[in-house]
Amino acid sequence: MAREGRTGLVIPVPAADAALAPVAERYPHVVRDGVPAHLSVLYPFLAAEELDTGVVTTLRALFDRQPPLRVVLDRCHRQGGFVYLVPEPMDALRELTDRVRRGWPHLVPYEGRYDLVDPHVTVAMGAEEETAAALRREAAESVPLTVELGEAWLVVLRQRWQLHERFVFGGQ
Numbered sequence: 361m362a363r364e365g366r367t368g369l370v371i372p373v374p375a376a377d378a379a380l381a382p383v384a385e386r387y388p389h390v391v392r393d394g395v396p397a398h399l400s401v402l403y404p405f406l407a408a409e410e411l412d413t414g415v416v417t418t419l420r421a422l423f424d425r426q427p428p429l430r431v432v433l434d435r436c437h438r439q440g441g442f443v444y445l446v447p448e449p450m451d452a453l454r455e456l457t458d459r460v461r462r463g464w465p466h467l468v469p470y471e472g473r474y475d476l477v478d479p480h481v482t483v484a485m486g487a488e489e490e491t492a493a494a495l496r497r498e499a500a501e502s503v504p505l506t507v508e509l510g511e512a513w514l515v516v517l518r519q520r521w522q523l524h525e526r527f528v529f530g531g532q
Contacts, residue, residue, distance in 0.1 A: 362404075362517050363517070364517055364518065364519070365407055365408040365409065365516070365517065365518075366404050366408070366516070366517045367404060367405040367406055367407065367408055367411065367515065367516045367517070367524065368400060368401075368402065368403035368404060368405050368514075368515050369400070369401040369402045369403070369405050369419070369460060369512055369513070369514055369515075370395070370398035370399065370400050370401060370403070370512065370513050370515060371398055371399040371400075371401060371453075371509050371511070371512050371513075372396050372397070372398050372511065372513055373396070373397045373398055373399060373433075373481055373507050373509070374396060374397065375505060375507045376397035376433060376445065376481050376502075376505060376507065377396050377397040379502040379503075379505050380397065380499060380502055382498070383483065383484075383495060383498050383499050383502070386498070387484060387487070387491065387495055390441070390484040390485065390486055390491060390492075390495070391483065391484050394520050394521045395515060395521040397481050397482075398481065398513075399453060399479045399480065399481055399509070400469075400477075400479070400480075401456060401457050401460050401512055402457065402460050402461060402464070402467060402469060403469065403470060404467070404470075404471065405464070405467065406464070406467070408516045408518070408524075411514070411516070411524060411525075416514075416525055418463060419460075419512075419514065419525070419527055420527055422459060422460065422463065422527075423511075423512050423527035423528070423529055424527075424529075424530065426456055426512075426529040426530065427529060427530050428508060428509060428510040428529045428530060429452050429453065429508075429509040429510075429529070430506065430507070430508055430509070431447040431448060431449065431450075431453070431506075431507055431509060432447070432448050432504050432505065432506050432507075433445040433446065433447055433481060433503050433504065433505045433506075433507060434446065434448055434503055434504040434505075435448075435500075435503065436483070436496050436499045436500040436502075436503055437480075437496070438492050438493065438495075438496040440489070440492065441484070441485065441486050441487040441488065441489065441491075441492045442482075442484070442485055442486075442487075442492070443482075443483040443484040443485075443487065443492055443495045443496050443499060444480040444481060444482050444483055445480060445481040445483060445499065445503060445505075446478070446480055447479055447480070447481070447507075450478060450479055453479040454478070454479065457469075457479065483495060483496075483499045509529070510528065510529050510530075511526055511527060511528045511529055512526075512527045512529070513525070513526055513527070514526075514527070
């Protein structure tokens with residue numbers, strides 16, 4: 361469970377929210393809550409009290425150099441109770457994540473809880489095995505889904521996830 365004051369850098373994927381709405385309605389207890397469908401760039405990011413003008417300026421410069429991306433969410437996977445969509449191609453997303461991590465090398469994605477953290481859109485977390493299998497089957501019916509990625513959000517948990525700053529790719 362995320363703690364108050366936590367932050368994250370995410371790329372919103374609104375088309376995935378629309379495509380997965382029927383799944384979210386059927387399984388509200390395990391589908392991500394409070395933040396729209398997204399690809400995580402770096403979570404957790406800095407603590408909310410560390411977000412100053414310098415951090416925002418650095419992020420803005422980084423995302424200004426990032427061209428918009430087109431990816432296809434073409435596969436739905438499951439690992440235990442974790443269900444997620446995989447974007448392709450993944451190289452540009454990995455490169456973007458690496459650039460952010462080079463700016464803050466002391467931050468470890470997901471606090472090191474997972475061995476490999478490739479870009480993905482979370483469908484559900486913490487589901488029972490049987491529910492997760494059903495979720496994967498139902499979510500798989502929503503793909504392939506071609507999406508345009510054109511911005512990143514810096515979000516902060518303050519009772520609920522809130523947009524702190526928006527960064528448009530390519531400075532558009």
